[in-house]
Amino acid sequence: MKTLGNLVIMLVMVCTLQSSLKILDTPDGKEHPEPCALVCSGISKHDDPDACWNYVGYGLRTVYKRVDISGCNFVSEPVVTATTRDVFDTNKVACPAFITENSNKDNFYVYSTSNISPDDAEKRQCDVHWVATGYTC
Numbered sequence: 737m738k739t740l741g742n743l744v745i746m747l748v749m750v751c752t753l754q755s756s757l758k759i760l761d762t763p764d765g766k767e768h769p770e771p772c773a774l775v776c777s778g779i780s781k782h783d784d785p786d787a788c789w790n791y792v793g794y795g796l797r798t799v800y801k802r803v804d805i806s807g808c809n810f811v812s813e814p815v816v817t818a819t820t821r822d823v824f825d826t827n828k829v830a831c832p833a834f835i836t837e838n839s840n841k842d843n844f845y846v847y848s849t850s851n852i853s854p855d856d857a858e859k860r861q862c863d864v865h866w867v868a869t870g871y872t873c
Contacts, residue, residue, distance in 0.1 A: 759815070798848045798849070
């Protein structure tokens, strides 16, 4: 039994040591040391008072939201992927598609690609689920 326990510990250690993150390209095109690579993720909630949905303006009926990623401690702009989640079964209407823009090391913005009001984005519970991959040194 002791041998089996040691084998399991060794396998866990080998798997842990062999896992690595490789970033092939970044928005600024600069290379950083591989040990500084980080995947950071989170959710910007639909009802977050510090990051609420707002009209884009310019006569458009689309919305945007600033998403804070400063807790990831990136040193440069990361690669960001974001999607929305809503509670379709309770409100019968899905959140629209969104795009990301204006990223930097501390935040990025999501913009709706079709018409929706800030109130509807909150009613539909349009949470932004995001993943950022970048460097911390």
